[in-house]
Amino acid sequence: xxxxxxxxxxxxxxxxxxxxxxxxxxxxxxxxxxxxxxxxxxxxxxxxxxxxxxxxxxxxxxxxxxxxxxxxxxxxxxxxxxxxxxxxxxxxxxxxxxxxxxxxxxxxxxxxxxxxxxxxxxxxxxxxxxxxxxxxxxxxxxxxxxxxxxxxxxxxxxxxxxxxxxxxxxxxxxxxxxxxxxxxxxxxxxxxxxxxxxxxxxxxxxxxxxxxxxxxxxxxxxxxxxxxxxxxxxxxxxxxxxxxxxxxxxxxxxxxxxxxxxxxxxxxxxxxxxxxxxxxxxxxxxxxxxxxxxxxxxxxxxxxxxxxxxxxxxxxxxxxxxxxxxxxxxxxxxxxxxxxxxxxxxxx
Numbered sequence: 001x002x003x004x005x006x007x008x009x010x011x012x013x014x015x016x017x018x019x020x021x022x023x024x025x026x027x028x029x030x031x032x033x034x035x036x037x038x039x040x041x042x043x044x045x046x047x048x049x050x051x052x053x054x055x056x057x058x059x060x061x062x063x064x065x066x067x068x069x070x071x072x073x074x075x076x077x078x079x080x081x082x083x084x085x086x087x088x089x090x091x092x093x094x095x096x097x098x099x100x101x102x103x104x105x106x107x108x109x110x111x112x113x114x115x116x117x118x119x120x121x122x123x124x125x126x127x128x129x130x131x132x133x134x135x136x137x138x139x140x141x142x143x144x145x146x147x148x149x150x151x152x153x154x155x156x157x158x159x160x161x162x163x164x165x166x167x168x169x170x171x172x173x174x175x176x177x178x179x180x181x182x183x184x185x186x187x188x189x190x191x192x193x194x195x196x197x198x199x200x201x202x203x204x205x206x207x208x209x210x211x212x213x214x215x216x217x218x219x220x221x222x223x224x225x226x227x228x229x230x231x232x233x234x235x236x237x238x239x240x241x242x243x244x245x246x247x248x249x250x251x252x253x254x255x256x257x258x259x260x261x262x263x264x265x266x267x268x269x270x271x272x273x274x275x276x277x278x279x280x281x282x283x284x285x286x287x288x289x290x291x292x293x294x295x296x297x298x299x300x301x302x303x304x305x306x307x308x309x310x311x312x313x314x315x316x317x318x319x320x321x322x323x324x325x326x327x328x329x330x331x332x333x334x335x336x337x338x339x340x341x342x343x344x345x346x347x348x
Contacts, residue, residue, distance in 0.1 A: 007047070007050075008052075011038055011039065011042050011050070011241070012237065012241070014038050014042075015031075015034045015035045015037070015038030015039065015237055015240065015241060016031070016034065016233070016237060017034075018033075018034035018037050018038050019031035019032075019033070019034025019035065019233070019236070019237060019240075020034075021034070022034055029155065029236060029302065029305055029306045029309050030236075030309075031233050031236035031237045031240060032155060032236045032237075032239055032240040032243075032302060032305065032306075033155065033156070033240065034236075034237065034240060035236065035237045035238070035239065035240020035241040035242075035243070035244055036152065036155065036156075036240045036241075036243050036244040036247075037240075037244065038240075038241065038244065039052060039240070039241045039242075039243070039244025039245045039247075040244040040245075040247050042244075043244070043245055043247070043248060043249070044249045048248070048249070048250075050245055051245050052238070052241040052242045052244075052245045054242065056238050056242075057238050057239060057241075057242035058206040059206075059238075060234065060235040060238040060239060061204075061206045061207045061239065061301055062190040062193070062194060062206050062207070062209075062210045063186065063190065063210075063227060063231060063232075063235045064207065064210075064235050064239065064301045064304070064305055065190065065193065065206070065207045065208065065209065065210030065211040065214065065301075066186040066189055066190055066193075066210045066211075066214045066224075066227065067186075067214075067226065067227050067232065067235075067305075067308060068211050068214070068301075068304040068305075068308070068314060068318055069189075069193075069210060069211040069212065069213065069214025069215035069216075069217075069218065069318075070214045070215070070217075070218050070223070070224045070226070071218075071308070071314040071315055071318075072214075072215040072218050072219055072315045072318070073218065073219060073223075073315070074219055077219060077315075079315075079316065080315065080316065080319040083284050083316070083319070086280050086283060086284060086320075087319055087320055087323045088323075090276055090280065090294070090295055090320055090324075091320070091323055091324045091327055093272065093276055094122050094269065094272065094273065094276070094295065094297055094324065095122070095324075095327070095328070097268065097269055097272050098120050098121055098122045098269065098297070099117070099120075101120045101265035101268060101269060102116040102117045102119075102120040102121075103116070104261060104264075104265060105119070105120060105146075105258065105261045105262060105265060108257075108258075108261050109142075109255075109257065109258040109261060110258070111139050111142045111258065112137065112138075112139065113340075114135065114137050114138055114340050115132070115137075115138045115139035115142045115143060116142070116146075118132050118138055118142075118143045118146075118147075119142045119143045119145070119146025119147060119262070120146055120150070120262075120265060121147075121328060122150065122269065122297030122324065122328070128143055128147055132144075137340070141254055141255065142255065142258065144246065145247075145248075145252060145255055145259075145262070146262055148243070148246040148247050149247070149259075149262055149263070149266060150262075150266050150269070150297060150298075151243060151298055151302070152243065152247060153263070153266040153267070153270065154266075154270065154296050154297060154298030154302070154303075155243070155298060155302050155306075157270055161274065161292060179223075180222075180223045180224055180225040181222050181223070181224045181225060182224075182225050183224065183225040183226060183227050183228065185217075185224050185225075186210075186214070186224070186227060189210060189213050189214050189217055189224075190209075190210045190213075192209075192213050193208075193209030193210035193211070193212060193213035193214065194206055194209045194210065195209070196209050196212070196213065197209025197212075204300070204325070207300065207301055208322070208325075211318065211322070232305075232308075235305075236305060239301060239302065239305070243302075266297075269297045270296070270297070273292060273295040273296050273297060274292060274295075276291075276295045277291035277292040277294070277295050278291070280294070280295065286313055286316055287312060287313070289307075289310055289312050290307065290312040290313040290316050290317060293306055293307050293310075293312055293317045294316055294317045294319070294320035294321065295320065300318070300321040300322060300325050303317055303321055304317055304318055304321065
């Protein structure tokens with residue numbers, strides 16, 4: 001047990017050092033990227049059994065949820081309502097592209113269609129891996145690798161795209177100057193939000209619950225203080241380390257000829273996200289980096305944390321990502337079960 005704890009501590013410190021290095025080069029979300037890099041290198045070259053506790057990731061997701069939700073104000077809520085059309089268009093566009101990507105991978109691999117649909121679905125990693133576990137027709141290997149690779153490609157591409165888009169001076173968000181309640185309020189907010197999410201079976205309850213409660217608290221009661229920088233660094237590291245341990249060398253090698261198609265479809269989805277970001281930025285007037293993070297087919301936590309780190313309009317990012325996440329999480333199980341209800345391993 002002591003040896004196990006020591007290895008995790010070393011991995012955490014190495015990832016922290018990598019994150020600090022990335023930070024010195026002004027790379028956005030440096031500690032998420034550092035955690036991913038540290039975990040993947042450890043799992044690939046040092047210890048293939050490297051794992052990161054889901055509990056730690058979930059606790060830090062609650063903190064991320066608080067930080068994301070507290071950035072909402074009455075003004076941003078009104079802005080989101082005004083942009084409802086853009087939210088719907090963006091969601092439909094990326095879902096259509098993901099369906100086309102699923103078909104592309106299916107026709108050029110040995111995997112069945114249901115596995116490709118689960119593996120290419122944007123922003124629903126937690127749900128899709130659960131569905132794959134429950135459905136014997138699904139290839140868990142492809143689903144896990146496809147979802148992990150998509151998220152990794154998006155997170156890895158954010159720093160480079162952001163460096164180009166951050167030239168836009170409107171990318172910086174104005175921080176409210178009025179008095180805020182101290183940050184320890186996040187503890188009861190996170191607990192209440194998690195319990196609410198658990199009771200009502202929200203997807204990603206450890207994230208969405210605190211987001212909803214922190215946003216309601218900020219809008220309806222009183223603005224709250226941002227979590228300490230040290231806590232946010234630990235949050236980023238835990239999220240990155242967990243993502244990194246989901247990528248396994250053996251799984252990547254097992255897919256063989258399917259990998260190039262997965263990489264290509266991820267590149268296409270990112271390209272579509274950039275195109276939609278340019279369109280949304282022109283229509284609604286917010287910054288390109290805000291628009292890209294709102295459109296990017298990554299995880300809601302990672303994209304919002306990136307927005308926090310880069311001074312983007314986090315409530316806008318949250319609105320687009322949240323709407324897509326809820327749409328995918330609530331509709332996907334029913335649509336997949338309906339479409340594939342009479343399918344067999346041979347004809348899907």
